[in-house]
Amino acid sequence: MEAKLFWISMGCGAYALFLRWFLKRENWLENKKFVSLMHGLFYGLVGVIIGSLLTSYFEKPEVSWKLMSGMALGGFAAGFLWGIWRGVSAEKSLKMLGEDLEWADTGFSAILLAAFIMYFFVQAFKIPSGSMRNTLLEKDHLFVNKLVYGIRIPFTFKKIWRIKKVKRGDVVVFRYPADNKNNMHYGKDFIKRAIGLPGDAVEIRDKKVFVNGDPVVEPYVNIANQYTIPFEADFEGQNSFQESWEKGLAAGFFGEGVRDNFGPVVVPEGHYFVMGDNRDHSFDSRFWGPLPDTHLKGKAWFVYLPFNRMKVIR
Numbered sequence: 001m002e003a004k005l006f007w008i009s010m011g012c013g014a015y016a017l018f019l020r021w022f023l024k025r026e027n028w029l030e031n032k033k034f035v036s037l038m039h040g041l042f043y044g045l046v047g048v049i050i051g052s053l054l055t056s057y058f059e060k061p062e063v064s065w066k067l068m069s070g071m072a073l074g075g076f077a078a079g080f081l082w083g084i085w086r087g088v089s090a091e092k093s094l095k096m097l098g099e100d101l102e103w104a105d106t107g108f109s110a111i112l113l114a115a116f117i118m119y120f121f122v123q124a125f126k127i128p129s130g131s132m133r134n135t136l137l138e139k140d141h142l143f144v145n146k147l148v149y150g151i152r153i154p155f156t157f158k159k160i161w162r163i164k165k166v167k168r169g170d171v172v173v174f175r176y177p178a179d180n181k182n183n184m185h186y187g188k189d190f191i192k193r194a195i196g197l198p199g200d201a202v203e204i205r206d207k208k209v210f211v212n213g214d215p216v217v218e219p220y221v222n223i224a225n226q227y228t229i230p231f232e233a234d235f236e237g238q239n240s241f242q243e244s245w246e247k248g249l250a251a252g253f254f255g256e257g258v259r260d261n262f263g264p265v266v267v268p269e270g271h272y273f274v275m276g277d278n279r280d281h282s283f284d285s286r287f288w289g290p291l292p293d294t295h296l297k298g299k300a301w302f303v304y305l306p307f308n309r310m311k312v313i314r
Contacts, residue, residue, distance in 0.1 A: 002123065004052050005115035012108040015045055019101050029093040036083030040076040042100040047075025049107070120151050123298065125173055125189065131276035131283065132191060133222050135171070135313070141305035142313065144173045146298035157294035166272060166293075168211070170194045171300040171313050174274075177248075177292055191300060192284050192291075193220070196273030203264035204286070207279060210264075220314075225280040231261030242266065251287035258286045270294075 019038060028034045051071030083096065118124075127140040136142070149166065150159030166172065171193050176185040196202040201212050206228050209216045231254070244250060245265050250258050259280065267273045271290035276282025285291060300313045 002115050002118035005111050005118065008049055008052060009108050009112035009115060011045055011048065012104045012111060015041060016101060016104040016108060019097060019104065023094070023097060023101070026090065029090040029097075032084060035093040035097065036080045038097055039083035039100060040078075040080030042104065043079025043082070044072045044076030045104070045107075046079075047071035047073070049111075050075075119146070119154070121145075121147050122301075123173075125191065125300070127191065130281055131278050132171070132193075133224075133278040133281075135193075135220050135277045136191070136300075136303070137309070140303050140309060142303045143301045144298040145301040148299050149296050159294075166194050166197065166296070168194055168197055168216075172272075172274065173297045173300055174291055175295045175297060177288065177295050189297065192274035192276050192282070194272050195275050195285075196267040198267055198269045198271060200267045200273065201264050202262075202267060202273045204258075204260065204262040207260045209275075220277050222278045223280060224278060228260045229256055231257050245289055248289035250289065262286050 019042075022028060022034075022038055048068060048071065051068035054071070055067055123144045123146055125142050125144050127136045127138055127142070130138050147161075148163050149172075150162035152159050171191065173189055173191045176183075176188050176190050178186045180186060195209060195216065196211055203210045207223060209218065241263070242265050244253060245263075246268060250262075265273075268290055270293045272293070273285045274291050275284045275286065303309050303311050303313060
């Protein structure tokens with residue numbers, strides 16, 4: 001979302017620069033088509049902003065693209081016709097485009113500031129599924145502390161100024177670890193709980209989690225299905241399972257067979273083993289492998305909506 005806001009702010013800034021250049025050509029202010037075209041571009045930009053906000057409710061990229069394109073074209077058409085209707089006198093044109101310029105300048109600074117805050121400090125996040133029940137419920141709105149695990153340098157995976165390391169039990173938000181753009185989860189944000197840290201040996205026996213051989217006390221876990229799926233694997237050795245898991249092939253080989261009985265595996269350096277609190281209905285490290293530290297976005301911090309569920313996340 002922060003990247004989208006950044007490019008929208010750049011669009012507002014570019015339009016403002018272009019409009020300033022246009023306003024210096026005083027003879028153009030009496031040309032109905034030119035003035036209406038500039039006004040249409042402004043409303044098209046407004047359409048892009050509204051469309052980008054609405055697209056957060058749609059998971060399919062083709063739907064989002066069609067919606068944003070429709071809003072942009074609709075906004076342009078409305079602005080163009082509005083400019084034609086308001087007249088062509090230089091005084092009216094100057095007033096109308098002056099208002100557009102003020103809004104474009106405001107949009108540039110305000111949206112850029114929002115993008116800066118969301119990229120480096122705090123981001124709003126909405127729970128998309130029930131994988132974290134009952135700690136977090138579907139449609140809960142929360143703030144994510146993006147500063148605590150370090151600031152990511154733009155256009156890289158490097159981080160600086162890390163305040164804290166991830167601790168076992170932290171609820172973390174991250175970008176799904178997929179490089180293939182055809183993956184249905186590519187680019188999406190997930191939220192899970194950190195169970196295994198780098199170097200930890202993680203194993204699950206009949207739904208019970210063991211880290212380094214010791215059972216983990218998990219008062220937050222929700223077990224929705226008491227039935228235990230047996231794990232039947234034909235591997236030549238532990239290294240074979242470890243290698244397959246690190247490559248994200250566990251789900252492809254065993255499906256839900258790794259849900260209740262898993263491992264043991266050793267979490268690689270620079271990675272984490274994460275799981276949803278709703279253990280029987282969570283797509284997590286059991287299925288797609290270890291989470292790279294580079295994909296971490298931040299720590300889930302505070303639920304602010306709905307009001308009756310406001311709380312610090314633990």
